[in-house]
Amino acid sequence: AMRGLATGLCAGCVVGLLRLSHDRAAARVALWLEEWREVWWTVPIWFGVLVALAVILRRIVREEPLISGSGIPQTELALAGRLSFTWWRVLLAKFLGSWLALFGGLALGREGPSIQMGAAVGCGFGRIFQKLTGEDPGHAPRFLIAGSVAGLAAAFGAPFAGMLFAFEEVKTIVTVPLLLFTGVASFSAWFVITILFGFGLVFPFSSIPSLDWGQMWLPVLFGVGTGLFSALYNTALLRVTEFHDHQKLVPAPLKPLLPFLLSGVLLYVYPQVLVGLGYSTADLGGLTPNGPLLLGSVALLLFVKIIFSILSFASGVPGGLLMPMLAIGSMVGAVGGTLLIGNGFSAEPQLPAYLVLGMAGLFSGTVRAPLTGTALVAEMSGAFQCLPEMAIVAFISTVVANGVGSPPVYDSLKRRILVNKNASSKIE
Numbered sequence: 001a002m003r004g005l006a007t008g009l010c011a012g013c014v015v016g017l018l019r020l021s022h023d024r025a026a027a028r029v030a031l032w033l034e035e036w037r038e039v040w041w042t043v044p045i046w047f048g049v050l051v052a053l054a055v056i057l058r059r060i061v062r063e064e065p066l067i068s069g070s071g072i073p074q075t076e077l078a079l080a081g082r083l084s085f086t087w088w089r090v091l092l093a094k095f096l097g098s099w100l101a102l103f104g105g106l107a108l109g110r111e112g113p114s115i116q117m118g119a120a121v122g123c124g125f126g127r128i129f130q131k132l133t134g135e136d137p138g139h140a141p142r143f144l145i146a147g148s149v150a151g152l153a154a155a156f157g158a159p160f161a162g163m164l165f166a167f168e169e170v171k172t173i174v175t176v177p178l179l180l181f182t183g184v185a186s187f188s189a190w191f192v193i194t195i196l197f198g199f200g201l202v203f204p205f206s207s208i209p210s211l212d213w214g215q216m217w218l219p220v221l222f223g224v225g226t227g228l229f230s231a232l233y234n235t236a237l238l239r240v241t242e243f244h245d246h247q248k249l250v251p252a253p254l255k256p257l258l259p260f261l262l263s264g265v266l267l268y269v270y271p272q273v274l275v276g277l278g279y280s281t282a283d284l285g286g287l288t289p290n291g292p293l294l295l296g297s298v299a300l301l302l303f304v305k306i307i308f309s310i311l312s313f314a315s316g317v318p319g320g321l322l323m324p325m326l327a328i329g330s331m332v333g334a335v336g337g338t339l340l341i342g343n344g345f346s347a348e349p350q351l352p353a354y355l356v357l358g359m360a361g362l363f364s365g366t367v368r369a370p371l372t373g374t375a376l377v378a379e380m381s382g383a384f385q386c387l388p389e390m391a392i393v394a395f396i397s398t399v400v401a402n403g404v405g406s407p408p409v410y411d412s413l414k415r416r417i418l419v420n421k422n423a424s425s426k427i428e
Contacts, residue, residue: 122147333358
């Protein structure tokens, strides 16, 4: 228990430091850019900063390739014994790379990096305890699992979702000792984030109204819709990422440049799309239906957000998929909820409920982890009153996405990593 506690506390501190330092820096830069938006010479300065960030990140990823992208597939491959890494190099490079990518406004999340950094922390503790006690190296994976669980719990403030992630997505065999070990790590990381750093709910939806029992056919409809949407999203993400891997038009050192330049353009023409500089595309709870203008506005925001998110991830810089995915899911929910309200199937105060349903559905259909998706959205939003609807949407979305033959996103990304690794080995 003490080893799990130490792993969770340390992972929580690392993730908390990432969140706190980025939030404060991003808020200051966002304020500065807002104050000087009309001054022409601030534009070339900011674009110069973005170009520098792209160059620096490319160099960091070249020095430590395992930090590219989310970090979740790399962690799962390490647990399966398919990849090995130097824990302190991954920890330092992932922290710096993720911080710079988020600071530059890319549509990437902190949860994948948090899981990989947590796994690196766990790996480090496993090595330390192995040397101190002379334990069998076979016990080391439990530290890696506990660290990754703590990373997810700290990223979202969701300890139960962190534990479910270990057994549902990572497919770890459930045993009582491992359950206790991961539980202690997860809740200790949550304690650090909530009590020591003072972070609250990611999405403050704790007071939203739930659906009535007579409306329970609506979550079924949402489940089918988000399942189909998840399959399309996965296909688009993987196709663009694979194209980016093999295209020769843009030299390798300049591959991260496109999303950074796009971030600069969006900052001045469409700032609602950005997350990294203090703008939140997931905070749609204040929207109320107001005819075609609202529907068109949210649909446009959804379309641009999807494109920007995919291009950000395909660039190969460090950053996760889950937070942008949840933001996109909330917008899918906003579009669906607005349509239902406009046609008299629901009431205006219920709109925020459709946002959490969209998040649970898109997460579950994309990742194929309905228990984790339901627990994650409930814990990070506080909308426990919507648990029945979220569970229905999550499981139906998973079944529909499986039914249309769409593979889980992280399975596809793991195959891509192994293919690229084998190709690099042959070249060498």
